[in-house]
Amino acid sequence: MTLGLKITNVSKTWNPGGPQPVPAVRNLTLDVELGEFVVLLGPSGCGKSSLLYIVAGLEDATEGSVTFDGLEVTEPSPERSLIFQEAALYPWLTVRDNITFGLKIAGQSPKKQEEAAERLLRLVGLVGAGDKRPHELSGGMRQRAALARALAMQPKVLLMDEPFAALDIQTRARMQGHLLNIWESSQASVLLVTHSIEEALALADRVVVFTARPGQIKAEIPISAPRPRDMRSPEMIDLAIECEALLAEEVEKSFKEQEQELA
């Protein structure tokens, strides 16, 4: 049995039988090992989210297969937790009740729920915010609460779709630090989508650069520098220049394509 995530020859076409089928992902093969942090970087509309939804089990691939720990992915599962750009918390529940929601559904005892909530509130730096409701929190705090809720289910892989894109730059940098701490202590794998080269380089064990739509893998860049990384070091600057060049070609293609579609 192969442990971890295995994406094999996956293609996704939206509206396949319709008048305007949209090929979003083409023949993509990617493995994410246990505990590995992989970042998907690519131009807007290149199919990154589509791929994440397939891995989450929310959408079917048109072709190919996804397995997790050797089992075919056919539906969502708490072991593959998806986190979006906007924290999807229940507004009527407190932060604590949001965090323990899945545990309650799973039938865990109130004592276990309480212990998990306290541990997770501490882990994401929200001690003291457990009784607040989501609208009382800042964007960064909401996103941390969403992360705590996902972690409560002890996922083996965190799927993150531009999780920090709606946050200001300073909050974003703090959240990246939080995420790295959490990832290191959780032993989960992470598959994170971003537009930001800096974010990709700060976080990833491996950056996977996508082509313009339909998304295919253009390059894979392993990064072995220890974290936290100094983005101004010669090594990181060289990597940023490399990513920028790879991405620029694809952004150009994707703009041309959009112009043709609108003409």
Ligand SMILES: Nc1ncnc2c1ncn2[C@@H]1O[C@H](COP(=O)(O)OP(=O)(O)OP(=O)(O)O)[C@@H](O)[C@H]1O
């Ligand atoms: N539910 C859907 N129905 C039809 N087309 C879709 C659907 N979801 C996505 N698409 C199309 O598939 C293509 C890839 O979209 P996707 O959101 O996966 O890309 P992305 O790389 O995540 O983009 P972005 O970075 O802008 O979020 C786009 O052309 C998009 O319009």
